[in-house]
Amino acid sequence: MNHRKVMRVFLGNKLLLLMLYCCLFSAVSSSLYSSSCQFLRQFILNGMHKTGDVILGGIFAINLFSADPDLTFTSEPQLPTCNGFDITGFRQTQTMAFAINEINRNFNLLPNVTLGYSLYDNCFQLRIGFPAALSLVSAAGKEEQLTLEENCVGTPPVLGIVGDTTSSNSIAISTVLGLYRMPLVSYFASCSCLSDRQKFPSFFRTIPSDAFQVNAMIQILKHFGWTWTGLIISDDDYGVHAARSFHSDLGPAGGGCLAYTEILPQGYDPAELRRIVNVMRNSTARVVIVFANNFPTFNLMKEVVRQNVTGLQWIASEIWSSAAALQTPYFIPYLRGTLGISVQRGEIPGLRDFLLQIRPELHHNNTHGNNMVNQFWEHTFQCRFAPPPAGWVEAGGELCTGQEVIENVENELVDVSNLRSEYNVYKAVYALAYALDNLLQCEPGRGPFSNNTCAYLQRLEPWQLVYYLDKVNFTTKFGDRVSFDENGDTIPIYDIINWVWLPDGRTKVQTVGEVKRSPFKGEELTLDAEKIFWNFESKQPPRSVCSESCPPGTRMARKKGEPECCFDCVPCSEGKISNTTDSMECTSCPEDFWTSPQRDHCVPKKTEFLSYHEPLGICLTTTSLLGTCICVVVLGIFIHHHNTPIVRANNSELSFLLLVSLKLCFLCSLLFIGRPRLWTCQLRHAAFGISFVLCVSCILVRTMVVLAVFRASKPGGGSTLKWFGAVQQRGTVLFLTSIQAAICTVWLVSASPVPHKNTQYHSDKIVYECAVGSTVGFTVLLGYIGLLAVLSFLLAFLARNLPDSFNEAKLITFSMLIFGAVWVAFVPGYINSPGKYADAVEVFAILASSFGLLVALFGPKCYIILLRPERNTKKAIMGRGSTK
Numbered sequence: 001m002n003h004r005k006v007m008r009v010f011l012g013n014k015l016l017l018l019m020l021y022c023c024l025f026s027a028v029s030s031s032l033y034s035s036s037c038q039f040l041r042q043f044i045l046n047g048m049h050k051t052g053d054v055i056l057g058g059i060f061a062i063n064l065f066s067a068d069p070d071l072t073f074t075s076e077p078q079l080p081t082c083n084g085f086d087i088t089g090f091r092q093t094q095t096m097a098f099a100i101n102e103i104n105r106n107f108n109l110l111p112n113v114t115l116g117y118s119l120y121d122n123c124f125q126l127r128i129g130f131p132a133a134l135s136l137v138s139a140a141g142k143e144e145q146l147t148l149e150e151n152c153v154g155t156p157p158v159l160g161i162v163g164d165t166t167s168s169n170s171i172a173i174s175t176v177l178g179l180y181r182m183p184l185v186s187y188f189a190s191c192s193c194l195s196d197r198q199k200f201p202s203f204f205r206t207i208p209s210d211a212f213q214v215n216a217m218i219q220i221l222k223h224f225g226w227t228w229t230g231l232i233i234s235d236d237d238y239g240v241h242a243a244r245s246f247h248s249d250l251g252p253a254g255g256g257c258l259a260y261t262e263i264l265p266q267g268y269d270p271a272e273l274r275r276i277v278n279v280m281r282n283s284t285a286r287v288v289i290v291f292a293n294n295f296p297t298f299n300l301m302k303e304v305v306r307q308n309v310t311g312l313q314w315i316a317s318e319i320w321s322s323a324a325a326l327q328t329p330y331f332i333p334y335l336r337g338t339l340g341i342s343v344q345r346g347e348i349p350g351l352r353d354f355l356l357q358i359r360p361e362l363h364h365n366n367t368h369g370n371n372m373v374n375q376f377w378e379h380t381f382q383c384r385f386a387p388p389p390a391g392w393v394e395a396g397g398e399l400c401t402g403q404e405v406i407e408n409v410e411n412e413l414v415d416v417s418n419l420r421s422e423y424n425v426y427k428a429v430y431a432l433a434y435a436l437d438n439l440l441q442c443e444p445g446r447g448p449f450s451n452n453t454c455a456y457l458q459r460l461e462p463w464q465l466v467y468y469l470d471k472v473n474f475t476t477k478f479g480d481r482v483s484f485d486e487n488g489d490t491i492p493i494y495d496i497i498n499w500v501w502l503p504d505g506r507t508k509v510q511t512v513g514e515v516k517r518s519p520f521k522g523e524e525l526t527l528d529a530e531k532i533f534w535n536f537e538s539k540q541p542p543r544s545v546c547s548e549s550c551p552p553g554t555r556m557a558r559k560k561g562e563p564e565c566c567f568d569c570v571p572c573s574e575g576k577i578s579n580t581t582d583s584m585e586c587t588s589c590p591e592d593f594w595t596s597p598q599r600d601h602c603v604p605k606k607t608e609f610l611s612y613h614e615p616l617g618i619c620l621t622t623t624s625l626l627g628t629c630i631c632v633v634v635l636g637i638f639i640h641h642h643n644t645p646i647v648r649a650n651n652s653e654l655s656f657l658l659l660v661s662l663k664l665c666f667l668c669s670l671l672f673i674g675r676p677r678l679w680t681c682q683l684r685h686a687a688f689g690i691s692f693v694l695c696v697s698c699i700l701v702r703t704m705v706v707l708a709v710f711r712a713s714k715p716g717g718g719s720t721l722k723w724f725g726a727v728q729q730r731g732t733v734l735f736l737t738s739i740q741a742a743i744c745t746v747w748l749v750s751a752s753p754v755p756h757k758n759t760q761y762h763s764d765k766i767v768y769e770c771a772v773g774s775t776v777g778f779t780v781l782l783g784y785i786g787l788l789a790v791l792s793f794l795l796a797f798l799a800r801n802l803p804d805s806f807n808e809a810k811l812i813t814f815s816m817l818i819f820g821a822v823w824v825a826f827v828p829g830y831i832n833s834p835g836k837y838a839d840a841v842e843v844f845a846i847l848a849s850s851f852g853l854l855v856a857l858f859g860p861k862c863y864i865i866l867l868r869p870e871r872n873t874k875k876a877i878m879g880r881g882s883t884k
Helices: 003-033 087-104 126-138 167-179 210-224 239-251 270-282 295-309 351-356 369-380 402-412 421-440 463-470 616-641 646-650 654-670 676-710 717-726 728-748 774-798 808-832 836-867 874-883
Strands: 036-038 047-050 054-060 064-065 081-085 113-119 144-149 161-164 184-186 203-205 228-234 255-264 289-290 312-316 341-343 473-475 481-483 493-501 505-516 523-527 554-557 567-571 593-595 603-605 606-608 754-758 765-771
Touching: 003 567, 047 087, 054 126, 054 228, 054 421, 081 369, 087 113, 087 351, 087 369, 087 421, 113 606, 126 167, 161 463, 167 184, 167 203, 167 239, 184 421, 203 421, 210 239, 210 312, 210 341, 210 493, 210 505, 228 239, 228 270, 228 295, 239 255, 239 289, 239 554, 255 270, 255 295, 270 295, 341 421, 341 505, 351 567, 351 606, 421 463, 421 473, 421 481, 505 616, 616 654, 616 836, 646 654, 646 836, 654 676, 654 728, 654 836, 676 728, 676 765, 676 774, 676 808, 676 836, 728 774, 765 836, 765 874, 808 836
Parallel strands: 054 113, 054 161, 161 184, 184 203, 228 255, 228 289, 289 312, 312 341, 606 765
Antiparallel strands: 036 144, 047 113, 064 081, 341 493, 473 481, 493 505, 505 523, 554 567, 593 603, 754 765
């Protein structure tokens, strides 16, 4: 935003204040020395007047352009000359005249008071509108000298003013009139800055504030998903304050970002206009908001046509949304489809008949006459009037009379099908009338002023009317409620209009929706999108975004150094998702869930454990059952041949117990397969530890028995066998096994193994495993088994060369070597195997060591029993031993 231009507007307002103070000082000075007030300056203004008990002022824009006089100061300076008649401004003045006439005919409203009016043309210029306001409050347009009692004290010429047209004019005028609490009710000044009650205590308006207009535009942008827009404003208070509202309200949370903000010059500056249009052409924003007055907008559109800039969707502010000057074949190929914020349309019954009765004044009076009507005929129909009129004077070779004139009037002036600003004028006049009516109905002694007094028409002060304006609340004939809030603003409501291009080349402005503020629901936008005409080949609303929306599964990452609406779409990282469009952040999935391939939702994690249904689990299960069956078969063979020498020579009871323990070893491996549960986790290691201790204990006791028998065979060694009887063997096995059972009990009680969901191996999987609970307990369990195995190995190794035809010690030594090798290899394999493979390694170690013991200890015996029965005799066993 160019702050120098804002300061220029501010200094201009201060200059006008200084001018007014000079005028007032001159008037007050003269009153000190005279009983009459002498006007310092009498302004020659274009106006129309009507007398009455109470006069209401009005300031309207009748002419569009002005020509500055030469300020040589060799003669008295004159006001600028106005030209370019505006039919809408003229209809506004006639609407005020109609409203006052209608009120005067209404016996229920101000029954004993006749309203009059003084209406002036401001030519869209503050330097003309300000003198018009001064003339209204000082009666400088009525007479050159005004005699008042008590040094110029009395009821002012007007009690309220309807106007001004523009926000800049209203700011300057209301700043001064507010010092004296003179009510100013504007019908078109929408700048949000005028809602400041401290600066403008007596300002009211029947048009909503620009703040609401900006919000209405943002609602439209949100509706169509336009997040990347250009903003062009006029170089005045109207545009500057609107730009501030856009920059504060328009953002990612409010609807998008501004691609650029450009300020239109007030005058015609071809170079600056070319630059602005080039910015529009080169921008990726397809939607352009123009928040400017008619003249800057008109100049901009001429440059748009000259450069042939197409493919833009225009959003029009209320000032130019219905401008007829832009709805011409020259502009319409570029502007058709425009969406605009427009003042609410209303209906005024009887206005058309009133307008049809307008006839030119037959004698000129440029100072005090109603020459606005003559201007209407002159500028619109090229009719000229010369006093004394003997009739209508010929213009252009034809008399400006008859049916042609009436038809032109109907076409140009009396079209009341789209009353918008005129309807605001109508409401403003009625607001002043209702306030005055409420004031005059005050009961003496129950008034709102000091000492409960009332205001009286003869000594009425404008500030007293302000009090009643604050409390105005009435309903028009069209059904609209009119009231003012604490800031002097009316109930906000706007129509959404659309410029439709008709096949015959004409343009139609149609209403496609409305936006209003509800006390309960806030701002409500109602839009009939199917009625909207789009100026695009697709006949659909355009796309206007800096960056396309980020789909679910991604997040927005702002581009450095660019507006917030310009971003990249970054995929969510593993374990995080986004399930909405344009998500700012990705959210983490719950612990048991993982991201889908599209990363737009969470899915349950795959669970992994050593299952009975997978090939590895099936193989291990089959091997376990096979080993169990072999144990059963071997046990059956030994039971069947329990009386044979080879079975009896190898301690059949310990052999049976060893086979049972091996069968338990094979079966305990099944506890490591399947989904881990609390009871399987607690039982698997206990069963494994006790089964293997039972097995190794049997081997250890057998080894000790072999050594005892050998020692007993020597002289003096017979007493050794008494310590290794059947009872002692069973007791030793039971004792050694009980120690392992005690270790398992302490482990389970102190830190029991529990099922555990491990996510360290795979982030997208849940590995079900049994946490050992206590590493010390698990280590002691394995260490105890290892200790017994080492003792068995050492004893068997020492007895390996004992003389015997069937040396059991050698078989035990070999089995213990297999057992030790398996479990020594198990430790690093178990530690380095993730997830279910750790269980598989442990099962493999159990099965391998069990098969090793089974084959090493019972394989040779079964071979002799089944295949070499001739060797299953005591003589053969003993003979083999003696030969060797």
